[in-house]
Amino acid sequence: MATTEASNTDPTITIPTHTKAWFYSEHGKPSDVLKLHPNWSIPPQLKDDQVLIKVIAASLNPVDYKRMHGMFKDNDPHLPIVPGYDVAGIVIKVGSKVEKFNVGDEIYGDINEVGLSNLKILGTLSEYTIAEERLLAHKPKNLSFIEAASIPLAMETAYEGLERVELSAGKSILVLGGAGGVGSYVIQLAKHVFGASKIAATASTGKIEFLRKLGVDLPIDYTKENFEDLPEKFDAVYDLGKLIGL
Template sequence: MRAITYSRFGGPDVLQVTDLPTPKVGPDSVLIRVRASSVNPVDWKVREGHLAEIMDTVFPVIPGWDVAGVVEQVGLDTPEFQVGDEVFGYVRKDVVGGEVAGGTFADFVAAPVRTLAHKPSSWSFEEAAAVPLAGLTAYQTIRRAGVQSGHTVLIHAAAGGVGSFAVQVARALGARVIGTASESNHDYLRALGAEPITYGDGLADRVRAIEPAGVDVVLDYVGGDALDSVPDVLRDGGTVASIIDARARDEFGGQYVWVRPDSADLAELARLGDAGELVPEIAEVFDLTDASGAHERSQSGHVRGKIVVRVSTQG
């Protein structure tokens, strides 16, 4: 099978097209013929070695954790899926690379059933591939923060890959959303149902002008100084969740979230998709053979929506 691999840490130039054996399928896994994957910032951070201290790496590495495709073969105990099912998932395993931990930038990937759900019919394969990691990150931070109908939620980086999903999930729950973004993305956020504000000095004043009593929840998807304003914008009894800054937990008593594969959470995202309440935004689609270009585009920053890698048009 074709796969994108790298055999050392480095820049996008270490990515190359390689011919590898089709992976074996374990008892609780299915073999997916990959139609599409997507790029997340963690992908190039892994490629550069930034996660080497917390996850074992075995070269060669096939990058990619997001997948959308068709079940080609089932394992010995996988009643959840049948051959021919269209699925999507967040195929993160405990080891990066090696024969048993192949990524999704390949013609085939063996995926544990705990990482998958049935693809909603309303999404194309490219749209479904854009959702898993970013969508789960949004959904799990929102759940951990206890967002409910009637809450006012401040979302930092609301127009980004994770933030745009968070806006939609929070709105589907009945929350009011205030989202930070650059001026060029304000109309986009309004279309998603959020009230946009700009970053920078005076942020707390801008939030209080919209919600004088303060917000119930702050969701941080950007890091940096995003949490500095928490004491000034969060109402008494409110909470904060971050995927980047541990101060959310250690200083403010909130949640510090590392996304997990979860089939039930993926199924909920699929339900929202088929209900028209979760619409993936695709920034650009690259061919598998231009994986380095997809990584470069991600690393350039300020991408609205997701970067998708098309692997196959049939399967």
């Protein structure tokens, strides 16, 4: 991996010009199209509001494998591309107008700002990646890098959905698929942030106790009960099956 000495960073840190990265240049099954690039080029200059990140952990989301399968060709024409939205890592270089972060800071975030719009070519399945300051936050000290990398996109999805249905204090919600990544965040946000009066959620038999621990008032084992037969009515329904295209 080629490197250059940093001029606006810690002088003891070597700034890479290339990185190892997982990428794909055609659409298809991830196991068929995802390859390891030994020398992917990193842009030589950061924009004023960007930071260069040494990736410690990254996570994959449904959108990543859907992109690989070519489901978003109209929105996502870029090939070849390094996939990955979520990252946790260490700042090794900052742009001239970055104020929130310093070299050495531990950060996490989703490097793509708006869903499928203006997607980055260099994603997070890489040794290094680049993101705008506004898309990142300091990693909480009580979270590992792996834990932090699992949060951003799933949390954003959960929060945005609750905003769209205008959930507010005193309203009830039914979460279909509450034990998954997004579903578990929906439950916690609905309870602790939006102030839902009652939360019902579905899961398989082995995950019912997990729903209770999350704060679900009415856990529903979908292998034994049909939620459509419930006598209760809810102000909002969050259907995770439709969200991820099951």
